[in-house]
Amino acid sequence: MRRRQFLSQTLLGGALAPHLGASDVCRCMSPGWQANVTAEDPLANVASGLKITNLKVFGVSLSLQSDRPYVFVKLETNQGVIGWGEATLEGKAGAVLACVEDFREFLIGYDPMPVEHIWQSMYVHSFYRAGPVIGSAISGIDQALWDIRGKVLGMPVYELLGGPLDTRGVRGYYHAQAETREELLKLRETAVRDGVSCFKAGLPQYYEWIERRAKIKRALESMQLLREGLGPDIDIAVDFHAKTSPSVASILVKEVEPLNLLFIEEPCPPENVMAMARISRRSTTPIATGERLIASYGVRELVEMGAVDILQTDINHVGGITGLWKVASLAGISDVSMAPHACEGPIGGVATLHVDAAIPNFLIQEVCSGAVPDEKDRIWEEWLGFPAMRMVNGWFPLPEKPGLGLELSEDSLTRFPFAGTRPMARVFHEDGSVAEW
Amino acid sequence: MGARNRHEITRVDAFPLREPISGRAYTLVRIRTKSGLTGHGECSVVSGADLEHARQVLIGRAATSYVGSVVGLPMHPAVITAMLDIIGQACAAPLYRVLGGPTRNKIRVMTSLDGSESAELEASLSSGLKAGFRAFRVRTPATGARIRGQAYVRSVRARLQALRPPAGDNVDFVLDADGRLSPGDAASLAADLEDFHLLWFDEPCPLSDLPRVRRIAETTVMPLGFGRSVNQPHTFQDLLREGILDVARPDLLRESAVDIRRIAALAETYYVAVAPHHEGGPVATATAIHLAASLPNFFIQHIPLPSSEADQSMRGELLSHPVEISSDGFAALISGPGLGIAVNERALEKYKDTES
Numbered sequence: 001m002r003r004r005q006f007l008s009q010t011l012l013g014g015a016l017a018p019h020l021g022a023s024d025v026c027r028c029m030s031p032g033w034q035a036n037v038t039a040e041d042p043l044a045n046v047a048s049g050l051k052i053t054n055l056k057v058f059g060v061s062l063s064l065q066s067d068r069p070y071v072f073v074k075l076e077t078n079q080g081v082i083g084w085g086e087a088t089l090e091g092k093a094g095a096v097l098a099c100v101e102d103f104r105e106f107l108i109g110y111d112p113m114p115v116e117h118i119w120q121s122m123y124v125h126s127f128y129r130a131g132p133v134i135g136s137a138i139s140g141i142d143q144a145l146w147d148i149r150g151k152v153l154g155m156p157v158y159e160l161l162g163g164p165l166d167t168r169g170v171r172g173y174y175h176a177q178a179e180t181r182e183e184l185l186k187l188r189e190t191a192v193r194d195g196v197s198c199f200k201a202g203l204p205q206y207y208e209w210i211e212r213r214a215k216i217k218r219a220l221e222s223m224q225l226l227r228e229g230l231g232p233d234i235d236i237a238v239d240f241h242a243k244t245s246p247s248v249a250s251i252l253v254k255e256v257e258p259l260n261l262l263f264i265e266e267p268c269p270p271e272n273v274m275a276m277a278r279i280s281r282r283s284t285t286p287i288a289t290g291e292r293l294i295a296s297y298g299v300r301e302l303v304e305m306g307a308v309d310i311l312q313t314d315i316n317h318v319g320g321i322t323g324l325w326k327v328a329s330l331a332g333i334s335d336v337s338m339a340p341h342a343c344e345g346p347i348g349g350v351a352t353l354h355v356d357a358a359i360p361n362f363l364i365q366e367v368c369s370g371a372v373p374d375e376k377d378r379i380w381e382e383w384l385g386f387p388a389m390r391m392v393n394g395w396f397p398l399p400e401k402p403g404l405g406l407e408l409s410e411d412s413l414t415r416f417p418f419a420g421t422r423p424m425a426r427v428f429h430e431d432g433s434v435a436e437w
Numbered sequence: 438m439g440a441r442n443r444h445e446i447t448r449v450d451a452f453p454l455r456e457p458i459s460g461r462a463y464t465l466v467r468i469r470t471k472s473g474l475t476g477h478g479e480c481s482v483v484s485g486a487d488l489e490h491a492r493q494v495l496i497g498r499a500a501t502s503y504v505g506s507v508v509g510l511p512m513h514p515a516v517i518t519a520m521l522d523i524i525g526q527a528c529a530a531p532l533y534r535v536l537g538g539p540t541r542n543k544i545r546v547m548t549s550l551d552g553s554e555s556a557e558l559e560a561s562l563s564s565g566l567k568a569g570f571r572a573f574r575v576r577t578p579a580t581g582a583r584i585r586g587q588a589y590v591r592s593v594r595a596r597l598q599a600l601r602p603p604a605g606d607n608v609d610f611v612l613d614a615d616g617r618l619s620p621g622d623a624a625s626l627a628a629d630l631e632d633f634h635l636l637w638f639d640e641p642c643p644l645s646d647l648p649r650v651r652r653i654a655e656t657t658v659m660p661l662g663f664g665r666s667v668n669q670p671h672t673f674q675d676l677l678r679e680g681i682l683d684v685a686r687p688d689l690l691r692e693s694a695v696d697i698r699r700i701a702a703l704a705e706t707y708y709v710a711v712a713p714h715h716e717g718g719p720v721a722t723a724t725a726i727h728l729a730a731s732l733p734n735f736f737i738q739h740i741p742l743p744s745s746e747a748d749q750s751m752r753g754e755l756l757s758h759p760v761e762i763s764s765d766g767f768a769a770l771i772s773g774p775g776l777g778i779a780v781n782e783r784a785l786e787k788y789k790d791t792e793s
Contacts, residue, residue, distance in 0.1 A: 162770055166662065208736055208738060209708055209709065209710035209734060210636055210637060210683065210684055210710045210711065210712075210736045210737075212572075212607075212609045212636065213606075213609055213633075213634035213635075213636075213637075214606060214607055216634050216695075245638075245683075245708040245709070245710070246683075246707075246708055247660045247684075247708075247709070247710070250658040251631070251634070251658045251660075254631075254658045268708055269708060271706065271710065272706060272707055274678075274680065274707075275680075275707050275708055277680075278654075278680045281655070282655070283658075360478035427774055429541070431541040431542055431543045431544070431545065431767065432539075432541045432542035432543070433540050433541040433735075434733065435732065
């Protein structure tokens with residue numbers, strides 16, 4: 001069926017341009033309508049025999065209010081092997097659902113094995129270079145292709161990538177979800193009991209690009225309290241979440257140097273690398289950033305300028321396993337560490353563990369969960385059959401089965417139908433102007 | 438001409454003004470249209486030749502066509518404001534709405550502390566607090582010496598420390614060196630004062646040698662403000678590229694509101710805030726309030742608060758509705774069409790500047 005449609009488009013293209021030879025195509029300024037003319041599989045003579053026969057994409061809302069309905073991608077093949085991936089994009093679920101569908105013609109009828117080639121085609125042939133929507137769609141498809149590859153080759157993805165580097169798995173951190181001294185002391189007890197070695201906390205308040213003394217003092221006190229409450233032996237990361245400007249962040253990261261934080265995350269927004277460099281060169285506090293960046297191209301300038309100590313690209317946005325591995329590779333050459341962001345669903349979470357386990361410059365893995373499992377963790381376990389993204393003694397255990405090492409039935413998702421796109425938080429300063437959160 | 442020039446400019450006049458005690462001089466420019474609208478704007482001192490040139494450029498033009506109306510300094514900012522005032526009146530909208538605002542519902546303001554002795558500064562602080570201000574510009578002590586050393590740093594610390602008890606915890610300060618320090622002296626002072634958490638250090642030194650100015654920003658995290666010494670807008674690009682600028686302070690009597698919007702658009706891409714420099718009169722204050730209400734990266738507006746009653750009453754007489762400052766350090770938006778001000782023409786005569 002898909003093949004017939006493909007052929008008919010080829011004929012249509014031919015009928016429209018009966019006089020064009022190869023050299024004419026090269027001179028054409030707008031070859032878009034000819035794309036189908038040249039979309040024969042150029043790797044047909046080296047094909048594996050496996051073909052993608054179907055693409056399915058699911059919007060999965062854990063609640064009606066969720067700003068990040070999971071976007072799961074499923075690829076089916078002519079030999080019954082299936083692959084799962086995750087393309088969740090916070091606040092823009094509808095756009096990424098549609099964008100995954102837009103890649104249908106890149107996939108159906110093609111060999112799923114040459115993942116790098118398909119990645120390049122999705123990225124390059126999109127013409128408009130990948131922003132978060134295209135990047136997330138590519139990420140979901142890429143993960144599903146790797147899942148298929150691993151299953152076909154009979155190895156977990158981390159083994160295909162040359163791992164694992166540590167048999168305990170992958171070191172991780174939970175979100176502190178504690179603010180008062182009492183809550184932090186209790187969290188410290190939980191951490192000691194469970195072997196958790198690191199927590200991340202957010203920075204309170206919203207910040208204008210220049211800030212008043214009282215707000216700067218409160219920010220500094222909140223970080224001091226984290227160290228006092230969690231003690232000297234637990235690593236602490238603080239997520240500024242790009243709420244601060246370079247001017248404000250420079251003050252904060254310099255003054256918290258004595259706290260020896262593991263890192264400060266996103267001390268300013270991501271568009272201006274020079275602005276980020278202004279912060280990092282004025283402090284010894286390690287600077288982490290990258291969760292909003294797409295593809296290895298997106299982090300190149302940060303590494304080149306020496307503006308960052310730790311990169312946090314997200315496997316659901318950066319370009320999947322292929323994209324995350326490339327970021328880690330170029331980062332490693334400059335001795336930049338990796339602490340990938342993960343704040344969406346369990347497929348991307350498990351996928352990122354595979355990359356983490358195989359990169360020598362890996363530092364630590366995030367999961368947007370607390371030290372105590374909640375309803376979300378219960379649902380994930382129900383879906384995948386194991387407690388996904390829950391640590392044992394401070395380490396995420398690695399899956400052992402081939403591919404991503406997870407099984408998911410479509411039926412299990414039907415209890416959580418897509419409830420539509422919901423925006424991320426919209427916050428404002430006391431004068432009503434737009435604030436970063 | 439038709440619809441394209443419904444608001445043809447027919448008259449351009451300039452009214453030089455001088456505050457009796459402070460001596461602060463500025464000029465109010467008035468533009469009238471064939472359609473019967475009157476717009477006002479403010480600039481610095483204007484010569485007869487300046488006015489004649491502006492008339493040649495403007496008379497017969499559409500008052501709505503402000504982008505192409507280039508009269509040069511000193512009149513440019515006043516002319517652009519007056520044209521925007523006319524557009525606002527023509528469409529019955531406050532100026533901030535013409536400019537795409539509002540981006541906020543109130544405008545954070547600050548003023549200056551007068552005096553050099555601590556008693557004078559504290560008296561000035563007290564009247565500023567009473568007027569509703571919660572942020573103040575403090576000048577560095579004047580000194581003739583070139584290398585200032587520890588005695589100077591201590592004198593600045595003492596000045597700031599003395600102000601904290603009467604100000605309380607929730608008042609902020611900007612330190613202003615009026616461009617009088619060398620970059621090296623400014624850097625050592627800035628480093629020493631980091632723990633004060635000033636809003637920023639304004640015009641610490643001249644902008645004569647950017648690599649040396651950059652040393653201040655490289656050796657300290659004290660936010661730096663520059664603008665009143667910037668003669669060309671592209672200098673802001675230089676400062677941003679060099680990582681020297683934390684607060685862009687384009688001068689309201691040198692750059693028009695529209696030029697400042699352009700500078701703000703540039704600064705936005707570096708996450709740099711804008712706080713227009715303003716040492717002029719009440720029409721510039723109204724312009725500043727509208728401008729602030731249209732910018733996304735506005736932080737605070739300085740408003741001159743004359744210490745003498747004579748100067749204060751002049752400002753009060755010039756406009757029928759003074760800018761309102763609430764008790765929490767913010768000014769209200771101005772709601773009338775255009776600038777939303779009514780100029781008292783009799784006061785223009787009364788306070789005419791006869792010196793320049």
